[in-house]
Amino acid sequence: MKKQSARRSTHLAWSALSIVVLVAAWQVAASFSDPRLLPGPGRVGATLVAAGLDGSLFTNIGITLARVFASFVLAMTIGSAIGIALGRVVLLNRFFDPWLILFLNLPALVIIILCYIWLGLTEVAAIIAVAINKIPNVAVTLREGGRALDRDLLEMASVYRIGRWRTLRHVILPQLTPYFMGAVRSGLALVWKIVLVVELLGRGSGVGFVIGSAFQLFDVSTILAYALAFVAVIQMIEFLILQPCERRLNRWRR
Amino acid sequence: MAAMTGLEIEIDDKTYAPLASAPTRRIFDGFQLTVDPGAFVCLLGPSGIGKTTLLNMISGLDTDYSGRIEFRGEPRPRMGYVFQTPRLLPWRTVLENILLPLPSTEAARRTAVNLLTDMGMSDTQDIYPERLSLGMQRRVALARAFALEPDILLMDEPFVSLDETTADKLRDLLIEMLAQRPVTVLFVTHDSRDAIRMASRIIVLSGSPAHAVKDIQVGLSHGERLDKGAIEAFRGRFLAQSQ
Ligand SMILES: Nc1ncnc2c1ncn2[C@@H]1O[C@H](COP(=O)(O)OP(=O)(O)O)[C@@H](O)[C@H]1O
Numbered sequence A: 001m002k003k004q005s006a007r008r009s010t011h012l013a014w015s016a017l018s019i020v021v022l023v024a025a026w027q028v029a030a031s032f033s034d035p036r037l038l039p040g041p042g043r044v045g046a047t048l049v050a051a052g053l054d055g056s057l058f059t060n061i062g063i064t065l066a067r068v069f070a071s072f073v074l075a076m077t078i079g080s081a082i083g084i085a086l087g088r089v090v091l092l093n094r095f096f097d098p099w100l101i102l103f104l105n106l107p108a109l110v111i112i113i114l115c116y117i118w119l120g121l122t123e124v125a126a127i128i129a130v131a132i133n134k135i136p137n138v139a140v141t142l143r144e145g146g147r148a149l150d151r152d153l154l155e156m157a158s159v160y161r162i163g164r165w166r167t168l169r170h171v172i173l174p175q176l177t178p179y180f181m182g183a184v185r186s187g188l189a190l191v192w193k194i195v196l197v198v199e200l201l202g203r204g205s206g207v208g209f210v211i212g213s214a215f216q217l218f219d220v221s222t223i224l225a226y227a228l229a230f231v232a233v234i235q236m237i238e239f240l241i242l243q244p245c246e247r248r249l250n251r252w253r254r
Numbered sequence B: 001m002a003a004m005t006g007l008e009i010e011i012d013d014k015t016y017a018p019l020a021s022a023p024t025r026r027i028f029d030g031f032q033l034t035v036d037p038g039a040f041v042c043l044l045g046p047s048g049i050g051k052t053t054l055l056n057m058i059s060g061l062d063t064d065y066s067g068r069i070e071f072r073g074e075p076r077p078r079m080g081y082v083f084q085t086p087r088l089l090p091w092r093t094v095l096e097n098i099l100l101p102l103p104s105t106e107a108a109r110r111t112a113v114n115l116l117t118d119m120g121m122s123d124t125q126d127i128y129p130e131r132l133s134l135g136m137q138r139r140v141a142l143a144r145a146f147a148l149e150p151d152i153l154l155m156d157e158p159f160v161s162l163d164e165t166t167a168d169k170l171r172d173l174l175i176e177m178l179a180q181r182p183v184t185v186l187f188v189t190h191d192s193r194d195a196i197r198m199a200s201r202i203i204v205l206s207g208s209p210a211h212a213v214k215d216i217q218v219g220l221s222h223g224e225r226l227d228k229g230a231i232e233a234f235r236g237r238f239l240a241q242s243q
């Protein structure tokens, strides 16, 4: 235990050092360039504080997070259902595999533009566009999970007649957890980046919209301030929600 | 007490589709077996002869055969199946594993806890199975089978790959459990000591397709079953040439 916490604090020390060096390098680079092109950490920090004080930072991050959350839940639900079905039923997989490959390779931009054209510049279109981008990845990951289900345990469930619901809850879902968590991890990273593009192209609020406007005004300081703030929020979700969740789910492992 | 369940088996044909290069193999061809209610029948045969296949057909896991399997007394009996490996859910505790096939009532919970206590495992109920020894895991699998008060109990070499002392303890435990909770048992094994220690009837399987070459009523008393000498003597008398 002691050893572990010691290792943890050296790990933290290294991370802190690495961030300090990065900021210092940024400062040095900024002092050699046009402050309009690359503002230093001080200026970006001031922009961040100002945006925080007038509330626009929190409003826009909140709106973007809500879109991330909605499209994420939608993509995880539909993607998991499709993935598990494809993993369990060989015939379904044979038929739908080419569709999956098509959707996996469609550029995000194409899906977003088509959604806006077909559904209008609406909130629903934005969220569906993001979800469609993510669904194929979730499906592919969960398909692996569906294929790898332990047959011995499924047989046990059937002999003991525990029923569909208990089989799903106690036998199948726990086996899919690592795949599900994998999809969540890569999903979070992918979804928020796509949400920014969707906001840039067709929404009047959110981090993507702010970055788009800042681009028009050549305001690099705002672009960096919002980007860094959002990265910090996503990291916090990882540390405060995902990791504790995963630890709890993995309690049974030796 | 409920009337006991008997079993009538007639397998006309059981063949597995050939694997890769291996030729098709008929596992059973005109195989018949009647198990009386309350009997402890042991099928004894070398590994690969089709013992697990037979239990899978009886349990309904394998329906790809021609023939009929009928239960006497209870058309759809409650079945306990102790598999060749424990098949416990590693992500559920011992108690949760045992509760899995039971209704979610307080009474069922009490039954399960009492059963664990009777089996000397009350201190393991909140432990995850992979932290237990194989012997303990097999004990939990046995508890799960008994907890649902089965009409018939199928057991597939439940004491295999344990050291002799642990296996012996489990055999004693099973005998004790059966004395308190009588049930029809079909037990398959390749170990004749398992058979002689516990069975009321031993059927020796041999050949391909498998058929019964011996059908022996075991008349040993409880005391004799605990005596290594008596068991070896019985083995010499009835089973020597078949092993
Ligand atoms: N799913 C299967 N497909 C093809 N052959 C199988 C399958 N299961 C078992 N067999 C073969 O059938 C024979 C009997 O197997 P099994 O019932 O497991 O024997 P036992 O339990 O007596 O050791 C073995 O030769 C085995 O290789």
Ligand SMILES: [Mg+2]
Binding pocket: B048, B051, B052, B053, B084, B156
């Ligand atoms: Mg076997």
